[in-house]
Amino acid sequence: MTAPRTHEGESERAARYRQLEKEWQNDVGKDLLDKPYKARGSTAVFHRQFDRIAREVDLGSPGVVLEIGCGKGHLLARLNELRAAGGPTMVGMDLSRAVFGLRGKGLVGVQGDGEAMPIKDDSVKALIYDGALHHLIDYPAALVDAYRVLVPGGFLILFEPVSSPFSRMVHRVLDPLVFRKVVYESPIDQEYKDHFREERVIETLQNLGMDLTYERTDFLAYPLTGCYAGSVFGRSEPLMKTLLAVEGACRRVPGLRQLAAVVSWRFLVVARKPPATP
Ligand SMILES: C[S@@+](CC[C@H](N)C(=O)[O-])C[C@H]1O[C@@H](n2cnc3c(N)ncnc32)[C@H](O)[C@@H]1O
Secondary structure, three states: OOOOOOOOOHHHHHHHHHHHHHHHHHHOHHHOOHHHHHOHHHHHHHHHHHHHHHOOOOOOOOOEEEEEOOOOOHHHHHHHHHOOOOOOEEEEEEOOHHHHHHHHHOOEEEEOOOOOOOOOOOOEEEEEEEOOHHHOOOHHHHHHHHHHHEEEEEEEEEEEEOOOHHHHHHHHHHHHHHOOOOOOOOHHHHHOOOOOOHHHHHHHHHHOOOEEEEEEEOOOHHHHHOHHHOOOHHHOHHHHHHHHHHHHHHHOOHHHHHHHHHOOOEEEEEEEOOOOOO
């Protein structure tokens, strides 16, 4: 869905694309992950990603864990399974009606926009974006807002697509072939394709004074699932588990680790808001 070009200013264009994004997510996007979640191999890969994110979240003490762009709440449901008694409340926010599915999973769902979060200052102990921050046109402003809602000492966890010259080249070559039968890109994905940059994310968080760790992940199993489009490989759980084990082994070998980072599809950032000074 691409709107016709007119002589509008940047803010009008952004407003129009935010509206198109909401409509598309409600009509198409909210159901796109249903297909890969029916495949056992793809699900094993997603669960491995969730468990990697879960390692960064304190699931043993109270507070609020908030995921923006949570879709139908697959990640939050996994965090809820791993949560200890007396652990945090899981809250999901999404632009689309997908969020209404959270209630049936024992989670709190709020329909809302990550670019205008109706959330109190200093109220969230962990805020997560899993594949959603790159859908926000003014993502640096959203990161500043994420900082605002975090409690002092709270964590911002980002698990997003890599935006390197290599990844852009691969997308240009493969997308028309692999995804030719699936309209999987949202209006903002299409119109603001090269807009989202890891280095801008890191710079914004550093300017806020956050301490952060950064790593590239997912270079073998995840791309072979075909993600939204699915693939024959994604159907096989043993194959995907083997590929995940190979990835793990490569990451332990120094030279291969660097090479894997170049061809990875996701990056993980964990940034901490400075704790309150006594
Ligand atoms: C690629 S999907 C990821 C969904 C989910 N994290 C998952 O992995 O199942 C991106 C999600 O971000 C949501 N989204 C897009 N723009 C948003 C915004 N401005 N605020 C909140 N959610 C947004 C979409 O509706 C969609 O559910």
